[in-house]
Amino acid sequence: MGHHESNYEPKWGIAKWFDERLPVARMVSDQFIVFPTPRNLNYWWTMGMVLFFFLIIQLITGIILAMHYIPHADMAFNSVEHIMRDVNWGWLLRNMHSNGASFFFIAVYIHILRGIYYGSYKAPREILWLVGVVIYIMMMAAAFMGYVLPWGQMSFWGATVITNLFSAIPLVGDSITQFLWGAYAVSQPTLNRFYSLHYLVPMLLVAFVFIHVWALHVVGSNNPEGLSVKSSDDTLPFHPYFTMKDMYMSVVFLTIYAFFVFYMSNYMGHPDNFIRANPVVTPAHIVPEWYFLPFYAVLRAIPDKLGGVIAMFGAIMVVAVLPWLDRNPIRSLRYRPKARFFFWLFVIVAMLLGFLGAKPAEGWYVTASRILTAYWFIYFLVIVPLLSKMETTNRRMPGSITDAVLGHHGKISEGAQTASSGH
Amino acid sequence: MTATMDEHQEGSTRRNFLYIGTGAFASVGMAAVIWPFVDQMNPDASQKALASIEVDISPVAVGQAITVLWRGKPVFIRHRGASEIEEAGKVDVASLRDPQKDSERTKKPEWLVMVGICTHLGCVPNGQKTGDVKGDYNGWFCPCHGSHYDTSGRIRKGPAPRNLDVPDYSFVSDTKIKIG
Numbered sequence: 001m002g003h004h005e006s007n008y009e010p011k012w013g014i015a016k017w018f019d020e021r022l023p024v025a026r027m028v029s030d031q032f033i034v035f036p037t038p039r040n041l042n043y044w045w046t047m048g049m050v051l052f053f054f055l056i057i058q059l060i061t062g063i064i065l066a067m068h069y070i071p072h073a074d075m076a077f078n079s080v081e082h083i084m085r086d087v088n089w090g091w092l093l094r095n096m097h098s099n100g101a102s103f104f105f106i107a108v109y110i111h112i113l114r115g116i117y118y119g120s121y122k123a124p125r126e127i128l129w130l131v132g133v134v135i136y137i138m139m140m141a142a143a144f145m146g147y148v149l150p151w152g153q154m155s156f157w158g159a160t161v162i163t164n165l166f167s168a169i170p171l172v173g174d175s176i177t178q179f180l181w182g183a184y185a186v187s188q189p190t191l192n193r194f195y196s197l198h199y200l201v202p203m204l205l206v207a208f209v210f211i212h213v214w215a216l217h218v219v220g221s222n223n224p225e226g227l228s229v230k231s232s233d234d235t236l237p238f239h240p241y242f243t244m245k246d247m248y249m250s251v252v253f254l255t256i257y258a259f260f261v262f263y264m265s266n267y268m269g270h271p272d273n274f275i276r277a278n279p280v281v282t283p284a285h286i287v288p289e290w291y292f293l294p295f296y297a298v299l300r301a302i303p304d305k306l307g308g309v310i311a312m313f314g315a316i317m318v319v320a321v322l323p324w325l326d327r328n329p330i331r332s333l334r335y336r337p338k339a340r341f342f343f344w345l346f347v348i349v350a351m352l353l354g355f356l357g358a359k360p361a362e363g364w365y366v367t368a369s370r371i372l373t374a375y376w377f378i379y380f381l382v383i384v385p386l387l388s389k390m391e392t393t394n395r396r397m398p399g400s401i402t403d404a405v406l407g408h409h410g411k412i413s414e415g416a417q418t419a420s421s422g423h
Numbered sequence: 424m425t426a427t428m429d430e431h432q433e434g435s436t437r438r439n440f441l442y443i444g445t446g447a448f449a450s451v452g453m454a455a456v457i458w459p460f461v462d463q464m465n466p467d468a469s470q471k472a473l474a475s476i477e478v479d480i481s482p483v484a485v486g487q488a489i490t491v492l493w494r495g496k497p498v499f500i501r502h503r504g505a506s507e508i509e510e511a512g513k514v515d516v517a518s519l520r521d522p523q524k525d526s527e528r529t530k531k532p533e534w535l536v537m538v539g540i541c542t543h544l545g546c547v548p549n550g551q552k553t554g555d556v557k558g559d560y561n562g563w564f565c566p567c568h569g570s571h572y573d574t575s576g577r578i579r580k581g582p583a584p585r586n587l588d589v590p591d592y593s594f595v596s597d598t599k600i601k602i603g
Contacts, residue, residue: 157546161567164545183470185495185540193464280490280497280539282546284566300568305543305584361568 006030031217036235037242038223040405044118045221047111049246050253054104055209059202061097069149071195073188076151077276095265101143102268103257105291108136116322117343119331120222126323128215133320135208140292142201145194147289152273157286159186159194165299168306185279225404226331227397234401285360293357294350298376300361301369311373318380325380328388335397339387346379470494475603477595480534488551490539493602497539497547498590499563500600503574508532510561511575521586525575528589536592536600537576541565543583548572563587 008029010016019026068087070079083090112132115121121129148159163180167173182189220229229235236242260267268290272283288296298315302308318325333340349372356372359365398404478491480500488501503511511525529535541548543565549555550563550572558564558571560579565572570581577586592602 157567160545164543167545178466179464181466182464183466183495185545187470187495189467189470279495280492280547282548282565282567286546286567300582303582305582308582360566 004030004036007034031238033237033239035217035238036220036229036232037238038221038229038234038401039236039241040223040225040401041221041242041245042224043245043249044110044114044224045242046246046249047107047114049243050107050250051104051111052209053250053254054100054107055202055206057096057100058104059206061093061100062199062202064093065097066199069195071149071192073151073191073277076149076191080150092261095261097146098269099257099260099265101146102260102289102291103253104139105143107253108139109291112136112319113347115222117333117340118222118224119226119326119333121323122326122329122331123323124219125215125222128212128219129323130320131208131212131215133316135205135212137316138201138205138208142198142205143289143291145198145201148191148194149198150273151191151277153275153277153281153283154270154273154286156186156277156279157282158288159190161286162288163190165309165312168309170306187279222331223401224332224334225398225401226335227401227404230400231402287358290354290358293355294353295357297353297357297369298373300357301366301373311377315373315376318377322380322384325384326388327385328391330397336387336391338391339384342379342383342387345375349375349379475601477599477601479599481598485533486553490551491602493538493590498602499535499537499539499551499576499587501535501551503533503535507561507574511573511577514573514575514577520578521584523575523577523586528575528577528586530592530594534600535574535576536602537587537589539563539587541567541570541583542578542585542587543568543570543581548587 006026006029008019008023008026010019010025015025018024065083068079068083068090070076080094083094085091087093115129115132144158144162148155163177163186166180167177169176178184180190181187182193227234270287275283287293295312295315299308299312302311328336328339330336333343353369353372353376356365356369361369398408473494476491476493478489478500480489480502483489483500483502485502485504488499490497490499492498508525514525516522516524526532528537539547539551544567546565546567548558548563548565548570550557556564556566558580560571560573562574562576562579563572564570565581565583568582570583571579572583572587573579575586576589578584590602592600595601
């Protein structure tokens with residue numbers, strides 16, 4: 001990992017002996033203590049650590065919940081109530097797990113938008129970006145299957161609607177849905193396998209987080225200026241400068257999280273999930289968890305079944321190919337006012353889609369969803385590539401990160417060259 | 424020189440054959456080993472064993488409907504009145520998204536039997552109970568994404584691609600049907 005030279009020197013004989021055989025302490029020192037990190041990182045760069053905390057919280061609370069939960073269609077709902085009422089501290093552990101999922105997504109959305117705003121997906125960080133998209137998709141799979149496990153009405157019907165998305169595939173659609181269900185409808189075999197897979201996906205996720213961090217440490221962090229690191233003046237060691245910054249934000253996040261866990265534990269849930277799953281009665285109004293709402297709105301905006309499904313998956317895939325849609329050498333939108341305008345418009349559109357995803361599919365809600373869905377795709381497929389070619393900055397870019405920090409501003413062309421030349 | 428070339432080519436042909444043959448054999452073997460790990464996900468024997476049920480329909484009066492569970496899915500059995508049958512029969516079939524005559528969807532016109540799952544994304548449409556919202560065509564209405572079905576269970580409006588499915592069923596007697 002990393003291109004900087006190792007300056008780790010074992011102090012004791014045994015450490016030296018160990019280092020020659022398994023240089024794990026050297027790796028920790030090189031990658032997480034002295035690791036050269038751009039000195040101008042702002043708080044938007046702290047989400048990585050926040051996400052790490054929530055991953056750990058989800059793993060620990062999840063393993064404990066698995067000791068008390070029963071993955072059976074007749075018993076799952078009651079076993080969750082058993083956790084909430086009988087198991088010592090069960091209410092706390094379950095509230096931490098269910099709200100932890102929501103906070104995981106809050107942090108990941110900030111993390112992704114930061115990446116788009118500051119051009120963190122651009123060369124040489126394309127693989128880093130793609131691994132991130134894979135992690136995001138895994139998070140969605142884990143969250144979706146986890147939401148099914150309590151076997152309430154919203155669990156059951158959410159599972160039904162989402163698995164039925166695959167029935168839109170021509171010819172093999174019905175076989176695929178039966179394969180996913182292990183039955184002819186969402187039922188016991190479905191619940192049982194979702195439980196198994198809900199346990200598997202986070203393990204894969206941990207592996208991909210390692211790859212994500214590895215890819216990050218090969219190329220180094222991007223920064224708010226979008227400039228590549230030129231000299232050691234541009235960087236500070238990761239510890240203590242950024243560990244402290246990360247810890248500060250983690251504590252802020254955990255404080256808000258604790259407020260939700262203790263005082264608003266069901267705020268982000270749905271009352272219908274307090275009703276046991278009933279395969280013959282669909283709730284009047286099915287909504288997914290809040291973090292899926294923009295994509296759900298895209299699904300419903302398209303009046304055709306297969307078209308809706310393609311649009312929904314496409315809405316995620318356009319984000320994955322962003323490095324190849326935006327080839328402008330200037331990374332940070334600080335120096336791209338036009339792109340910045342359309343970026344914030346995109347953020348507003350994504351939030352409005354989230355709002356519409358929670359509304360019934362009728363009247364002006366549908367019309368609005370269609371317009372906003374169109375913007376989502378036009379933003380990525382037309383506006384971003386066009387601005388990528390056309391936009392040149394009208395602000396003077398600093399020559400280096402150090403210049404930016406100290407307030408020296410150079411010429412535009414220098415900055416553009418710096419950004420395109422990689423590291 | 425020519426001889427060695429020939430020898431060399433002969434050798435490489437034989438080697439290529441063994442190489443490709445071994446690879447092909449191993450691939451088929453791998454596929455055969457992987458298949459059980461994949462196929463275990465498909466509906467198992469206990470699920471298939473639930474494949475048919477018998478339902479007594481004698482208590483269902485004209486204008487009433489019942490919902491029974493078949494293979495984990497709701498099946499609507501509706502005892503239709505004359506006006507519903509007439510309404511379903513006079514529709515211009517060519518104008519439908521999934522063209523089907525009412526007579527193709529029933530064995531006896533007064534009994535409509537179909538899987539009560541919206542062909543869009545699998546919700547159960549409303550319309551079985553007298554107080555339910557039945558949609559613009561007086562049949563069934565799916566609240567999830569707004570599909571309207573008529574008194575023959577045909578899709579008339581909304582995102583669903585197909586009419587409500589009619590399962591395999593038969594009349595065992597005048598008052599009993601076998602589904603599946």
